[in-house]
Amino acid sequence: GKVYSQVFIDSYSRVADAKLYTDKTAITAADMLNDRVLPWYESQGIPILRILTDRGSEYKGNIEHHAFELFLSIEGIEHTTTKAYSPQTNGMCERFNKTMKQEFFDTAMRKKIYTDLDDLQLDLDIWLEHFNNERPHSGKYCYGKTPMQTFKDSKKLAVEKNNEILYLDYISDSQNLTDNQVQNL
Known part of the structure; x- marks a missing residue:
């Protein structure tokens, strides 16, 4: 599946995180924030004030009837969206998705047959730990440091400015695993 x-x-x-799901809905988008993103940032003393997403139906809808929009409203998080049909507007996420596919999914699917989503998530979490804490980045603010070191170095500034922006996106080429790769998901 x-x-x-x-x-x-x-x-x-x-700093990046990812959680795997068998569907792509407003509920799963809100679950990611509730389960992993907000608790981690709260533990760091940094409030999330704004989130940028694409215009997918899992992110956009009538605020009164859309789980993701309602969740953001309750949490007091401003929601901005990318320009329609402009993946480059969310280039950071697109690049991370490509890296995750090349460095994790392509390798993981060749090495192991996954029989449940939790097993795949566990391996992804190990890769994310490496990505955030061991893999140097040459990006605009990282300058050869790891994302976590960049985060720690900038934490005081982030708290002072109180202006965190997160990019939230689905992997653009979702992994369609063959039946012999994933069973009983």
Whole structure:
């Protein structure tokens, strides 16, 4: 079956996280924020004030009837969206999705047959730990440091400015795993 990766990236430090789902809905988008993103940033003392997403139906809808929009409203998070049909507007997420596909999914699918989503998520979490804490980045603010080191170095500034922006996106080419790669998902 298909596996979708709900992704977030801190736009300054490039700290990233991803959670796997078997569908792509407003509920899963809100779940990622509720389960992983907001608790982590709260533990760091940094409030999330604004999130940028694409215009997918999992992110956009009538605020009164759309789980993701309602969740953001309740949490007091401003929601901005990319320009229609302009993936370059969310280039940071697009680039991370490509890196995750090349460095994690392509390799993982050749090495192992996954029988459940939790097993695949566990391996993805190990890769994300490496990505955030060991893999140097040459990006605008990282200058050869890891995303986590960049985050730690900039934490005081982030708290002072109180202006964090996260990019939230689905992997653009969702992994369609063959039946012999994933069973019983």
